[in-house]
Amino acid sequence: MRTDARTVVGHSATDKVLLYGGLPLVGGLLGYFLPRIADWAVDQRWVPWKWLFELVSDWDMWWAKVILVAAGLVAGLLLGAIAMDDSLRITVTNHDVELLKNEKTTVVARDEVAAVFLDGKELVIQDRDSAELVREKHDQLKGDTAKIGAAFRAHGYPWSDDGDPYADRFRRWVEDDPELPPAVNAVLRARAKASEAADLRELRTEIAKLGYVVRDSDKKQYWRAAAR
Numbered sequence: 001m002r003t004d005a006r007t008v009v010g011h012s013a014t015d016k017v018l019l020y021g022g023l024p025l026v027g028g029l030l031g032y033f034l035p036r037i038a039d040w041a042v043d044q045r046w047v048p049w050k051w052l053f054e055l056v057s058d059w060d061m062w063w064a065k066v067i068l069v070a071a072g073l074v075a076g077l078l079l080g081a082i083a084m085d086d087s088l089r090i091t092v093t094n095h096d097v098e099l100l101k102n103e104k105t106t107v108v109a110r111d112e113v114a115a116v117f118l119d120g121k122e123l124v125i126q127d128r129d130s131a132e133l134v135r136e137k138h139d140q141l142k143g144d145t146a147k148i149g150a151a152f153r154a155h156g157y158p159w160s161d162d163g164d165p166y167a168d169r170f171r172r173w174v175e176d177d178p179e180l181p182p183a184v185n186a187v188l189r190a191r192a193k194a195s196e197a198a199d200l201r202e203l204r205t206e207i208a209k210l211g212y213v214v215r216d217s218d219k220k221q222y223w224r225a226a227a228r
Contacts, residue, residue, distance in 0.1 A: 031072030
């Protein structure tokens with residue numbers, strides 16, 4: 001294999017067509033038919049805020065339809081851009097892995113990687129101490145997840161079809177677990193109360209700095225010590 005070869009998973013041409021073509025089309029059609037939809041909604045007893053639908057149902061003039069279609073197209077484009085930005089793009093080479101999501105790029109050198117696997121909808125990359133270098137949600141459909149493994153295997157990475165090699169070491173966290181240092185318990189306690197994705201990610205990083213790994217399952221936290 002050429003040393004400059006790379007394999008990319010995510011952000012395919014089909015994805016771009018569906019997001020940047022399909023969503024604006026749906027938005028434009030919705031804008032065009034919105035007065036008729038509103039007219040139908042006014043006659044339904046269960047529909048709330050009927051005054052709003054009554055207002056929209058009167059927008060049946062040609063210029064109003066132009067405005068609604070344009071607004072639908074713009075909204076579709078914005079939704080497509082947000083969806084594309086929030087999807088994970090994985091670029092694998094013989095030298096490193098690059099992950100792009102939400103305009104943030106993470107690069108992991110090949111010689112740092114000891115295991116790569118999927119944990120449900122998340123891609124995980126571990127180092128030689130079993131600490132997680134990456135845990136990122138991917139966007140591949142169930143039938144397409146094989147593309148991720150194939151990309152890593154093609155470049156000689158230690159891909160694990162069986163998942164986490166240390167899965168049997170995880171234990172469910174309970175508050176003030178006596179086997180954990182107070183600092184780790186404090187971070188896990190704060191993380192249990194967090195709801196924002198950014199906070200959960202930041203607190204996961206803090207736990208990693210303390211030498212522990214955390215994973216989530218059914219809104220519960222599970223922990224293990226990194227094999228340092």
